[in-house]
Amino acid sequence: MNDERLTVPIGHLVGAGLVRRGTGLVELDNRQYAVWALAHGTPHAVEEQVPWQRDSIVELARHTGIANAAEIVEELVDIGLLAEFAPGGEEARDFARGHQLTPLMLGLGNTATEPGGFAIGFLGQPVLRVDFAVYDLWQWSAMDDSLWAVCESAADVARRTAEGRTSDVDAETLLTRFLTALHPLLLVNAAYVDVSFRLSGVNA
Numbered sequence: 001m002n003d004e005r006l007t008v009p010i011g012h013l014v015g016a017g018l019v020r021r022g023t024g025l026v027e028l029d030n031r032q033y034a035v036w037a038l039a040h041g042t043p044h045a046v047e048e049q050v051p052w053q054r055d056s057i058v059e060l061a062r063h064t065g066i067a068n069a070a071e072i073v074e075e076l077v078d079i080g081l082l083a084e085f086a087p088g089g090e091e092a093r094d095f096a097r098g099h100q101l102t103p104l105m106l107g108l109g110n111t112a113t114e115p116g117g118f119a120i121g122f123l124g125q126p127v128l129r130v131d132f133a134v135y136d137l138w139q140w141s142a143m144d145d146s147l148w149a150v151c152e153s154a155a156d157v158a159r160r161t162a163e164g165r166t167s168d169v170d171a172e173t174l175l176t177r178f179l180t181a182l183h184p185l186l187l188v189n190a191a192y193v194d195v196s197f198r199l200s201g202v203n204a
Contacts, residue, residue: 004051005084005091007073008182009039010099012192021080022197028081035061035072036081041183052183054084080195087179088172096148096175098196101141105190120190127188133174134181138191146196151175 011019011026017033019026028036038060041052050056054073061069076082085095108119108126118135121127130138137150144150151171158169185191 005053005086006051006179006182007039007054007057008083008085008095008193009036009186010081010083010193010195011036012102012194019081020194022195026079026081031066031068031072032076034064034066035069036076038064039076039082041187043187046184046187051180083193085179088176092175092179093148093172096151096179097146099193100144100146100196101138101150101191101193103138103142103191105188107135107139120185127190128184130181130184133177134185137174137178138185141191145198147178147193148175151178 011021014020014025017028017030019028019033019036035057038057039052042060044050045052045056057073058069061072066072073082077084083095083099085091105120105127106122108121108123110116110118110132114129116131117129118132119126119129120135120138137147137154140154141147141150144153148171151174154174155169155171182193186193
């Protein structure tokens, strides 16, 4: 899958056409906003496990009547509202070191009838289910300054709780697994990806 570069929207929508990226605000015109929104994926792509890439966004945008979609994608990449990477290797690690994930829903856990599926959503209203590895990174993602730091912390916990057994869980394996499962989280607004930043004046 390393030759399949994923395209991910960056920033948090805070108003009509207004996206917060880090500590700044970016105002998008209607076409830019439409393409940025399409970068979150589609239910069909999620269901069929189709990697969401630049070509996927351009094709869908053209079907919605945006003729210059390819140029708009390039504009959004240039201003930092779209990021592209292959989900394995150094490119993915660089992305994870420079970006953070913020959850926007509640972690509802699993059930006796579905022990392997962990629900994310609202009280009494699960929106999607993911496996434990994705759920664990998602729910703790706000505790570290970057997605890579979250993966490192999770791998460290796995090693320390192996109780003498050899653990094959490492940060890179966790990151690759999470990145391939990222668009379902973004599509339902369970989280957003932002550049890694720390507010000045806030003590660690």
